[in-house]
Amino acid sequence: MREPVELAKSYRLLNHGPTVLVSSAHAGQRNVMAAAWSMPVDFDPPKVAVVIDRNTATRALVEGSGSFALNVPTRALAAATLAVGGISARELPAGRDKFDTFGLTTFAASRIDAPLLDGCAAWLECRVLGEPRIQQQYDLFIGEVVAAWADPRLFADGHWRDDPAGAEDRTLHYIAGGRFFSTGEPFDATATPARTI
Numbered sequence: 001m002r003e004p005v006e007l008a009k010s011y012r013l014l015n016h017g018p019t020v021l022v023s024s025a026h027a028g029q030r031n032v033m034a035a036a037w038s039m040p041v042d043f044d045p046p047k048v049a050v051v052i053d054r055n056t057a058t059r060a061l062v063e064g065s066g067s068f069a070l071n072v073p074t075r076a077l078a079a080a081t082l083a084v085g086g087i088s089a090r091e092l093p094a095g096r097d098k099f100d101t102f103g104l105t106t107f108a109a110s111r112i113d114a115p116l117l118d119g120c121a122a123w124l125e126c127r128v129l130g131e132p133r134i135q136q137q138y139d140l141f142i143g144e145v146v147a148a149w150a151d152p153r154l155f156a157d158g159h160w161r162d163d164p165a166g167a168e169d170r171t172l173h174y175i176a177g178g179r180f181f182s183t184g185e186p187f188d189a190t191a192t193p194a195r196t197i
């Protein structure tokens with residue numbers, strides 16, 4: 001289930017710092033990897049940053065196509081997140097990719113070629129804003145968000161819902177060594193007076 005997210009609100013899909021899945025496609029190849037290091041960097045037009053290591057197979061597809069998608073997985077996809085982040089597409093037998101290897105189904109993006117993963121909480125379609133120096137020196141890619149989508153059960157009217165249906169619907173935050181936090185309880189700090197010094 002997915003509905004479009006207003007681009008001006010799309011930063012909110014990443015504002016709480018979830019681990020994402022970077023999907024990409026170029027020249028008949030498609031791929032997906034995990035990325036804990038991504039974040040929004042601007043509101044309008046919305047932009048994101050993500051570290052895509054030079055040794056990944058994803059890197060060539062992103063550089064070749066000039067685009068990528070950030071898919072926001074839920075806890076139900078934690079094992080898949082670890083799986084696609086634990087093996088390179090280069091290690092798979094010829095003719096196989098991570099989608100068929102790990103049973104991940106996809107649907108077409110609206111503005112880019114990268115496939116979007118079924119079952120995620122949200123999706124951001126991004127076009128690379130070429131910054132060769134930071135790409136080469138820091139493996140950091142800046143993308144403009146050109147379309148965004150969310151599962152309306154989890155994110156609606158520009159906000160994450162306070163009451164996701166269950167633990168499996170919470171988004172992920174990577175620790176290390178195969179362990180994650182899942183997103184916790186939201187709370188509102190606006191009613192709590194700040195301490196004065």
Ligand SMILES: Cc1cc2nc3c(=O)[nH]c(=O)nc-3n(C[C@H](O)[C@H](O)[C@H](O)COP(=O)(O)O)c2cc1C
Nearest residue numbers: 033034035036037052053056057058085087088089
């Ligand atoms: C939870 C998790 C988070 C990761 N975060 C990043 C990241 O932010 N940037 C990165 O370059 N690699 C990250 N990795 C490693 C890549 O996902 C991994 O190198 C992957 O195998 C690359 O796949 P590819 O070569 O098929 O593109 C992460 C791995 C895991 C499991």
